[in-house]
Amino acid sequence: MAREKRQAAEDALGVEIREVHTAHKGTYGVRRIHAELRGFGHTVNRKRVERLMRRHGIEGGHLRRRKRTTVPNRLAPPAPDLVQGDFFAARLDEKWCGDITYVQVGSSWLYLACVIDICSRRVLGYSMASPHADRTCHRRADDGGRGTRRQRRRSDLPREPGPYTSAAFAQVCDGFGIRRSMGRVGSRYDNALAESFWQGLKKETMPQRLFTTMRQTRLEIFQWLTYYNTRRRHSALNYLSPAEFEQPHQRGRKLTLAA
Known part of the structure; x- marks a missing residue:
């Protein structure tokens, strides 16, 4: 009986995972689906989400490498590099x-x-x-x-x-x-x-x-x-x-x- 309850819970969670995946047009992977489920109030382990996604063949989208599109304007005076790769800001509108x-x-x-x-x-x-x-x-x-x-x-x-x-x-x-x-x-x-x-x-x-x-x-x-x-x-x-x-x-x- 306990095994049947666990299986029913697994099946129900698998359905929810697929619904989240579909709602976000197949783009969400393990981490975002896990965060979405927790946002719904579920107490669920990320490894469990990963295991169920693998079992049901659910995958998030993968980024493709972007081609270079920028062409330098060598006649324009350059602006200084104030950011220097630091993409962090503690306040809104700081950067x-x-x-x-x-x-x-x-x-x-x-x-x-x-x-x-x-x-x-x-x-x-x-x-x-x-x-x-x-x-x-x-x-x-x-x-x-x-x-x-x-x-x-x-x-x-x-x-x-x-x-x-x-x-x-x-x-x-x-x-x-x-x-x-x-x-x-x-x-x-x-x-x-x-x-x-x-x-x-x-x-x-x-x-x-x-x-x-x-x-x-x-x-x-x-x-x-x-x-x-x-x-x-x-x-x-x-x-x-x-x-x-x-x-x-x-x-x-x-x-x-x-x-």
């Missing part, structure tokens, strides 16, 4: 991370720029543009970041050369008291946070197919960015979502302002 990538849509491309708060990993602003408009894409993403925070804090922005070295972008940053920071060209370690973010986005939005229309691409990327901020558990945040991680920080801000 922002910005980058631009492109997504294939049929035989064309869609440019995507994002600004991420390094403390909470939250996407503060983003912009999507067709190839002829990519020179302003990164500035609109930065505008979105400032709109989200509604303040002019001095922040370090790890950037890669290209549009981020333009005089127009430098003027925008200077106007809002943002100090620019730029690592080595082509080094994925100098902007590792952005590299990991792009890989996650591409892995989870187009694992087995390419986008065919701009409208579909924009919609799915928007949906993923919303999901990323509000629901996707992040390993660097003790498996909280960025929105969950920010809640106590935001409450602390309100208490300070009220005082």
Whole structure:
């Protein structure tokens, strides 16, 4: 009888694991599924989750190596490397991370720029543009970041050369008291946070197919960015979502302002 109860519990947990895996479009691996189950109130060992996933053939998605897309602008004056690979921030808006990538849509491309708060990993602003408009894409993403925070804090922005070295972008940053920071060209370690973010986005939005229309691409990327901020558990945040991680920080801000 005890054996039957244990087996029934194992079967029920296996069903829940598959439901979590399906709800997150097959992207969650052992650690995130374990965190999700604990978030539901389950007291379950991670090794048990791993064993059941292996038994039922459930696997998370795997990141693919990103191709180098940055081309150095040798005529633009370089910004200093203020971050130096230290992707840690103790406070919101202490450091922002910005980058631009492109997504294939049929035989064309869609440019995507994002600004991420390094403390909470939250996407503060983003912009999507067709190839002829990519020179302003990164500035609109930065505008979105400032709109989200509604303040002019001095922040370090790890950037890669290209549009981020333009005089127009430098003027925008200077106007809002943002100090620019730029690592080595082509080094994925100098902007590792952005590299990991792009890989996650591409892995989870187009694992087995390419986008065919701009409208579909924009919609799915928007949906993923919303999901990323509000629901996707992040390993660097003790498996909280960025929105969950920010809640106590935001409450602390309100208490300070009220005082």
